[in-house]
Amino acid sequence: MNIQRFSEILMAYGGNPQHWSIHEREAALQLLASSSEAQDLQQQALQLDHLLDAAPTPEISPALQKRILKSTQPSVFQRIYKWYSLKQLLKLATAFAIPCLVSFMVWLAMPISPQSKTDLSQDVSLLAIVDEEEFISTEFLL
Amino acid sequence: MDNPIKSEHSVNNLGELTDETLMYRVQKGDQQAFQYLVKKYLFVLHGFARRTLNNSHEAEDIVQEAFLRAWHHAEQWQAGRAKLGTWLHSIVYHLCIDNHRKNKLITISLDETIEGDENSEHPVAADNLLKEELSQQVELALQKLPERQRIAMTLCYYQGLSNLEAAEILNVSIAALESLLARGRRSLRTQLQQYLLGD
Numbered sequence: 328m329n330i331q332r333f334s335e336i337l338m339a340y341g342g343n344p345q346h347w348s349i350h351e352r353e354a355a356l357q358l359l360a361s362s363s364e365a366q367d368l369q370q371q372a373l374q375l376d377h378l379l380d381a382a383p384t385p386e387i388s389p390a391l392q393k394r395i396l397k398s399t400q401p402s403v404f405q406r407i408y409k410w411y412s413l414k415q416l417l418k419l420a421t422a423f424a425i426p427c428l429v430s431f432m433v434w435l436a437m438p439i440s441p442q443s444k445t446d447l448s449q450d451v452s453l454l455a456i457v458d459e460e461e462f463i464s465t466e467f468l469l
Numbered sequence: 470m471d472n473p474i475k476s477e478h479s480v481n482n483l484g485e486l487t488d489e490t491l492m493y494r495v496q497k498g499d500q501q502a503f504q505y506l507v508k509k510y511l512f513v514l515h516g517f518a519r520r521t522l523n524n525s526h527e528a529e530d531i532v533q534e535a536f537l538r539a540w541h542h543a544e545q546w547q548a549g550r551a552k553l554g555t556w557l558h559s560i561v562y563h564l565c566i567d568n569h570r571k572n573k574l575i576t577i578s579l580d581e582t583i584e585g586d587e588n589s590e591h592p593v594a595a596d597n598l599l600k601e602e603l604s605q606q607v608e609l610a611l612q613k614l615p616e617r618q619r620i621a622m623t624l625c626y627y628q629g630l631s632n633l634e635a636a637e638i639l640n641v642s643i644a645a646l647e648s649l650l651a652r653g654r655r656s657l658r659t660q661l662q663q664y665l666l667g668d
Contacts, residue, residue: 338654339647340625340632348632348643375654378661379626381600382607385519387512388529395507395533399500399540 328354333365341379342372488553496543507536510554513628514561520623521565523612531568535560555634562620562638569616603664610660618653621646 333355340346347355359365483491483505494502514535518528538560539546546556611619617639624635625646636646658665 335647335651339650341654346625374665375658375661378603378607378664379657381603382520382611382627383604385516385528386525387515388525391515391529391533392507392511395511395536396500396504398533398537399503 328358330358330362330364330368333358333362334368337368337372341376342369343376489548492543492546492548492553495540496546503540506539506553510557511536513554514557517558517623517628518561518565520611520627521562521616521620522568523608527568527572531561531564534564551637552634555630555637558624558628558630558634559638565620606661606664610657613660614653614656618649618656621649622653622657625650 328351332351336347336351336355340348344352344356344359359369483502486494486502488506491502491506495506511532515528515532518531518535519525522528522531535557539557546553551559611622614622621635621639624630624638625632630638632643632646636643639646639649641649
């Protein structure tokens with residue numbers, strides 16, 4: 328670290344050591360402590376720093392944070408899709424479909440019971456198509 | 470290391486988590502972690518955008534878009550590659566550049582006024598008037614700088630980023646960054662000469 332490099336640091340970063348590169352800060356501070364020329368240069372740089380500190384602080388809209396968070400919320404459709412994702416839908420469909428299919432196949436395989444034949448004959452007789460006994464005896468069945 | 474997702478940290482304890490942990494949770498879709506990061510970086514990023522663009526509304530739009538991109542592309546940030554603040558500044562920087570190219574902003578002239586409550590009818594003390602005038606002149610001087618000098622000054626002086634971080638955002642070497650800063654400060658010194666003590 329020499330006075331020339333120290334001057335370059337001040338010209339770029341100003342007089343506040345906190346703005347100097349961390350790699351050169353210690354060496355620059357040592358030079359500053361021992362050199363009156365370095366001290367004068369720092370004072371000049373600090374004058375401009377004080378002016379720069381007078382720049383207004385940008386004001387921020389209080390609603391901006393809410394707007395940002397709202398814009399990142401998922402839409403209703405996205406929430407529904409996330410909940411009922413395709414994989415889950417397939418799982419649900421499979422879970423319901425298999426029992427339904429089994430039940431249907433069992434129903435198809437079931438034979439018609441004699442009780443059901445009697446019920447049928449009663450229904451036919453009520454319709455006054457034939458006499459019930461005659462219906463049964465003739466085995467008028469589908 | 471405990472799984473941040475399964476951690477029982479409540480919203481109030483998010484401040485105890487590092488940026489890396491918070492971003493890990495954001496990458497997993499944690500809205501509360503993202504909300505905390507917005508709260509933490511909103512003011513800083515807005516200040517950067519505002520000073521770069523000199524337009525409050527555009528600055529707010531830029532910052533909103535930056536956080537939106539950070540949310541949707543959180544997986545692009547990797548711990549160890551860059552600090553989260555640097556990454557966020559980089560997003561804002563590129564959005565500002567895109568905005569500039571779209572709007573083709575020109576450097577304001579001496580006669581052009583800056584944003585502010587210039588027509589205020591509220592009486593202020595004399596010293597406050599001087600402070601207000603100085604404040605406006607400093608902002609005016611900053612806005613008159615060439616864009617890259619202004620951004621370099623904003624990043625290093627006002628945003629508190631290190632020279633390494635600022636150089637990374639601007640995609641320049643340290644030497645180039647220092648050149649931008651030195652030229653910017655020289656120009657500001659010339660513009661604000663009348664306010665410098667003893668000059």
